[in-house]
Amino acid sequence: MSWKLATVTFAILIAAVLAGRASDSQGGTATWDMTRSAAWASYLLLWASVITGVGVNLRFHPGVGRQAFVFEVHRMTGTLGLTLALVHGFALVLDRYLVFHIWDVFVPFASGYRPWEVALGVFALWLLLAILFSTWFAGWVPTAAWRAIHFLAYAAFGLALLHGLTAGSDTQHWPTHVIYSLTVGALLGAVFLRFVAHDWIEAVRHAASHPGP
Numbered sequence: 001m002s003w004k005l006a007t008v009t010f011a012i013l014i015a016a017v018l019a020g021r022a023s024d025s026q027g028g029t030a031t032w033d034m035t036r037s038a039a040w041a042s043y044l045l046l047w048a049s050v051i052t053g054v055g056v057n058l059r060f061h062p063g064v065g066r067q068a069f070v071f072e073v074h075r076m077t078g079t080l081g082l083t084l085a086l087v088h089g090f091a092l093v094l095d096r097y098l099v100f101h102i103w104d105v106f107v108p109f110a111s112g113y114r115p116w117e118v119a120l121g122v123f124a125l126w127l128l129l130a131i132l133f134s135t136w137f138a139g140w141v142p143t144a145a146w147r148a149i150h151f152l153a154y155a156a157f158g159l160a161l162l163h164g165l166t167a168g169s170d171t172q173h174w175p176t177h178v179i180y181s182l183t184v185g186a187l188l189g190a191v192f193l194r195f196v197a198h199d200w201i202e203a204v205r206h207a208a209s210h211p212g213p
Contacts, residue, residue, distance in 0.1 A: 003136060005076070006083040013038065013087045021094050032098070035091035036170065038084045043160055045081030046128070047183045049074055050153050054190040075135070078153075082128045085160075089125070117167035124159035127152045157187065 020030035052074035059067060089105035092098060104111040106126075108119040134141050134149040141149075161180065170176045193200075 003079065006079045009080060010083050010086060013084075014090060017087070017091045017094055021096070031091055031095045035088050035095065036168075038088035038091055039164065039168065040170075042081050042084035042088055043164055044179075044183070045077045045084060046157055046160055047187060049078035049081055050157050050187060051190050052077065053150070053153060054194045058194060078128075078135075079132060082125075082132050085121075085125050085128060089121075114167050117163060120159045121163035121167065124156045124163060127156035127159065131156065154191070 017031060017034050020034055023030065052070050056067065056071050056074050086105075090102075092100040093102050093105065098113060100111065100113065104113075104118065104122075106122065108122045109115045111118040130149055131153055134146050138146055161184065164176075165171055165180070168176070
C-alpha cells in the first residue's frame with residue numbers, strides 16, 4: 001500500500017512542478033520554491049519516521065494506545081519522506097537557472113554545484129532507498145540484516161540534516177535553526193530512550209498496566 005501511495009504522490013507532485021515551470025515563463029522562482037518545499041517536507045517526514053520508529057521499537061508512545069497505528073505512521077512517513085526527497089531532486093533538474101542533471105541526483109560528487117554538500121543528500125537518499133527496500137522485501141531479508149539496515153536511518157537523518165545546513169538556501173534564516181534545533185533535540189531524546197533508558201521505560205509501562213488503588 002505504501003509504495004502505491006508513494007507512486008501516486010510522486011506523480012502528482014512532479015506534475016505540479018512541471019505545471020509551475022510551464023506557467024513561470026517570466027523567470028520567477030516557482031520551480032525553486034517547489035524544490036525547497038519538497039526538501040523541507042522530506043526532512044520533517046524523515047524525522048517523524050525515525051521518531052515513530054523508536055516508539056515502535058520500544059512499544060512506548062504516550063497518548064497513542066495502538067501499536068499498529070504508530071507502526072503505520074512510521075511506515076508511511078518513511079515512504080513519503082523518500083518520495084519527497086526524489087521530488088526535491090527532480091525539481092532541481094527542472095529548475096531553469098541551477099544547472100543540475102539527473103545523474104547529480106543519484107551519483108555522489110557528480111554535481112558541479114557544491115559537490116560535497118550535495119553528496120551528503122545523495123548518500124542520505126541511497127540510505128533511505130536501502131531502508132525502504134529492506135522493508136518492502138522484508139520476507140526475503142534475514143532479520144539480522146534487516147535490523148542492521150534499519151539502524152542506517154539514524155545516519156540518513158544525520159546526512160539529510162548536514163545536507164540542509166550546508167547546501168540549503170534557508171540556513172541563513174533564524175526559523176530554520178529553530179526547526180533544526182527542535183527536531184534534533186527531540187530525536188536525541190528518543191535515542192536516549194531507545195539505547196539508555198530501558199529500565200525507566202519498563203517502569204513506566206509496568207505502572208501503566210498495573211495502576212495502584
